[in-house]
Amino acid sequence: MTEPRAPKRLFIETYGCQMNVYDSERMRDVLAPLGYAVAEKPDDADLVILNTCHIREKATEKVYSEIGRLRAHKERRAAEGKGMTITIAGCVAQAEGEEIMRRAPAVDFVVGPQAYHKLPELIARAARQAGERLETDFTAQEKFDVLPARAPDGVTAFLSVQEGCDKFCTFCVVPYTRGAEFSRPFADVLAEARSLADKGVREITLLGQNVNAYHGGASFAALLNELAAIDGIARIRYMTSHPIEMTDELIGLHGAEPKLMPYLHLPIQSGSDRILKAMNRKHDGAFYRDIVTRVRAARPDLALSTDIIVGFPGETEKEFEATMQLVGDVTFAAAFSFKYSARPGTPAAGMAGQVSEDEKSDRLRRLQAVLFAQQTAFNAGQVGRTLPVLVTGDGRRPGQKHGRSPYLQSVHFHDAQAQDGDIVDVRITGSSQNSLTGEVQALAPA
Numbered sequence: 516m517t518e519p520r521a522p523k524r525l526f527i528e529t530y531g532c533q534m535n536v537y538d539s540e541r542m543r544d545v546l547a548p549l550g551y552a553v554a555e556k557p558d559d560a561d562l563v564i565l566n567t568c569h570i571r572e573k574a575t576e577k578v579y580s581e582i583g584r585l586r587a588h589k590e591r592r593a594a595e596g597k598g599m600t601i602t603i604a605g606c607v608a609q610a611e612g613e614e615i616m617r618r619a620p621a622v623d624f625v626v627g628p629q630a631y632h633k634l635p636e637l638i639a640r641a642a643r644q645a646g647e648r649l650e651t652d653f654t655a656q657e658k659f660d661v662l663p664a665r666a667p668d669g670v671t672a673f674l675s676v677q678e679g680c681d682k683f684c685t686f687c688v689v690p691y692t693r694g695a696e697f698s699r700p701f702a703d704v705l706a707e708a709r710s711l712a713d714k715g716v717r718e719i720t721l722l723g724q725n726v727n728a729y730h731g732g733a734s735f736a737a738l739l740n741e742l743a744a745i746d747g748i749a750r751i752r753y754m755t756s757h758p759i760e761m762t763d764e765l766i767g768l769h770g771a772e773p774k775l776m777p778y779l780h781l782p783i784q785s786g787s788d789r790i791l792k793a794m795n796r797k798h799d800g801a802f803y804r805d806i807v808t809r810v811r812a813a814r815p816d817l818a819l820s821t822d823i824i825v826g827f828p829g830e831t832e833k834e835f836e837a838t839m840q841l842v843g844d845v846t847f848a849a850a851f852s853f854k855y856s857a858r859p860g861t862p863a864a865g866m867a868g869q870v871s872e873d874e875k876s877d878r879l880r881r882l883q884a885v886l887f888a889q890q891t892a893f894n895a896g897q898v899g900r901t902l903p904v905l906v907t908g909d910g911r912r913p914g915q916k917h918g919r920s921p922y923l924q925s926v927h928f929h930d931a932q933a934q935d936g937d938i939v940d941v942r943i944t945g946s947s948q949n950s951l952t953g954e955v956q957a958l959a960p961a
Contacts, residue, residue, distance in 0.1 A: 525551040526560035528581065531568025533754065534628075534722050535605055537673040539566045542604065542631050544666050549635055558588055562600045562638070567607035569688050569858065578607050579619065586621035600624075600641055604631055606692035610860070612649045625649050628693060629678075659699055665710060670717045670907055670936040671919070676704050676731065676738065677723030682757065684784075685795045685862040686824065686855065689724050696724075698731035705741055712747035717936045718905055718919070721753040727760040736764040743774040749938060750905060752923070754780040755822075758798050761806045770813030777814050778848075778923045781806070782822035786841030787834035790827050793866070800841055807845055818848035818893065818922040825882055826855040826875030829868035835878050842885055848893040848922060850886040854879050887948060894924060894946040901956055902926070904941045906933045916955075925950040 525546055529539045542564060543553065554560040563585055567578050582601070589599040600623045603615050609627035616625060623641040626634065665672070679694040680687070708719060719742070729735040735753075742751055751774050758781060769775055781803075785791050788799040811817050823842070825835060842850075854875040857864040897920070904918035904926045916933050918926045918941070927950065928941050941953035 522552040523550050523561040524554040524559060525562050525564070526554040526557040527564045527566055528557070529566045530577070530605070531566075531570060533673055533720070534675065534678070534724070535566050535568060537675050537722055538605070538628055538631060539564075540665075540668070540673070542566070542634060544664070545632060545634050547666065549638070557585060559592075561598060562602065563588075564602045564604050567603060567605035569606035569610050569692050570856075575607055575611070578603065582619045582621060586619075589621055600638060602626060602634075602637070604628070606688065609692040610688060616649060659703065665707065665714070667711055667714055667716050670715060670905065672711050672716045672719055673722050674704065674707060674711065674719045675699070675722045677726050677729045680724040681728075682725060682797065683795055685793065685866075686827065686858070688858045688861055691860060693724055696728060696730075698723075698729045701732035701738060701741075704731065704738060705745070708742050708745055708748065712745050715747075715936060717748065717938075718750035718752070719748060721751070723753075724755065725757045725760060726753045727756040727762075727765060734762070734764060735760070736762065736768045739765075739768055739772065739775060743772050748774065750774060750776050750921075752776050752778060756781055758783075758796075758803050758806050761810065766806070766810050766813050769810055769817065776921050776923070777816050778818045778820070778921065779810060780820045780822075783841065783845075784822060784824050785827060785830070785834070786838035787830070788837075790830055790834050793829060794824075794827060794863070800837070804841070804845065819845065820849040821845075821847050821851070823850060823852045823882065823886075824855050825852065825878040826870035828855070828863055828866035828870065830855075830870055835882075839882065839885065842882070842889070846889050846893075847886060849890050852879060852882055852886060891946075891948045893922075894948065894951060897922075897924070897943045897951055898946055899943065901940050901942045902951075902953075903938050904928070904953075906930075906935050906937045906939060908935060920951065926953060927951070928953045928955050930955040 527539045527542060529535050557563045565578055565581060569575060585601050589601060592599045601621055603622055603625045605628055608625045612625040615622055624637045626637060677698045679696045680689045681696045683690050711719060727735045729738060739751060742748060783803050784794055784796060786800055791799055823838060902920045904920055906916055906918045908917050910917045910927045914929050914931055916928055916930050920926050926941055933939050940956040942956050943951050943953040945952040
């Protein structure tokens with residue numbers, strides 16, 4: 516009797532944004548019919564994919580460092596008579612594919628974020644050592660048309676509805692690595708959401724580089740309305756949004772649709788109007804504050820998160836203080852803050868007045884002290900409240916469950932009966948900067 520063939524092993528390392536997490540999941544789906552099972556670590560994988568991010572300089576350096584480690588595993592496996600295919604995917608692949616092939620001979624092929632549906636073809640080429648090993652065409656429509664059905668891992672899932680960007684912020688590489696804005700057709704998004712619901716998904720997060728610029732046959736607010744009508748979907752989130760795409764219809768929906776969670780990620784980047792203009796953000800601080808006021812009027816318990824860059828070229832201490840003032844005035848439940856990092860090919864990389872690393876580090880330290888205090892205070896403000904928590908899995912301790920609050924906080928509690936996908940009322944008894952603890956009260960209505 517012929518022994519069953521052992522499954523091939525796949526390891527995907529994901530860097531960067533939620534869109535990359537989604538892309539990694541879809542690459543796994545593409546490769547499953549070829550017999551690839553997921554490996555926990557790269558050491559003994561037959562295929563390793565680094566799904567890369569090009570937003571920060573250190574992320575790019577980390578990719579090359581990881582390639583060096585993978586080369587050692589590849590050489591060891593070759594000595595044992597085994598193979599290892601190394602693939603670089605994502606935004607670094609799109610921006611620097613030719614340089615990767617020149618600099619890192621251990622890499623078998625490079626695939627950009629709009630072409631990972633071509634992985635089976637690329638793997639076959641690599642095995643034959645024939646044909647083009649660089650695939651970085653912008654073919655978003657084709658990609659979504661040919662991807663297989665989703666295989667979600669749990670009760671929450673990302674759902675990509677929009678890719679690319681036409682805003683051209685001067686610090687950002689996304690328009691060059693993800694291409695022009697593309698929105699998936701309305702019907703396709705709804706079909707995928709229904710399929711996810713049928714497979715037990717209870718919470719979906721819509722993704723896009725400018726997700727609220729969606730224009731796939733309906734407005735973004737209309738899309739959210741239709742998604743909320745799908746049986747089984749209990750919660751909806753979206754990111755990343757742009758302030759100038761926050762329409763009256765969308766703002767009003769935050770108060771009208773209970774399935775739309777009270778959490779909004781709305782990047783500001785700077786509190787200085789001059790810096791915002793230099794960034795080509797297309798809005799000023801007053802516009803941003805007005806949006807925040809209006810959306811909080813629609814949903815008073817809204818948790819707001821943001822992105823902020825310090826040390827943009829030409830930023831003075833006074834302009835940095837304007838950012839600190841805005842942060843103090845608005846208050847955020849969470850924030851992602853970074854030192855400006857010059858990305859090759861972007862307009863800001865050649866601007867005069869580049870801020871020193873020491874000054875950027877000092878400003879980031881001062882900003883994060885305020886942001887961390889705000890996040891800690893927001894979490895502490897939940898103590899004593901009873902929150903509906905979506906159960907997403909087991910906690911680290913026996914009998915402990917893990918879940919998500921409406922505000923995207925991790926919540927840990929004990930409940931022997933709760934199953935993944937249940938929504939339970941949890942009275943919050945403790946908090947930290949990053950999570951909450953509580954006691955289950957009762958099973959909330961689905």
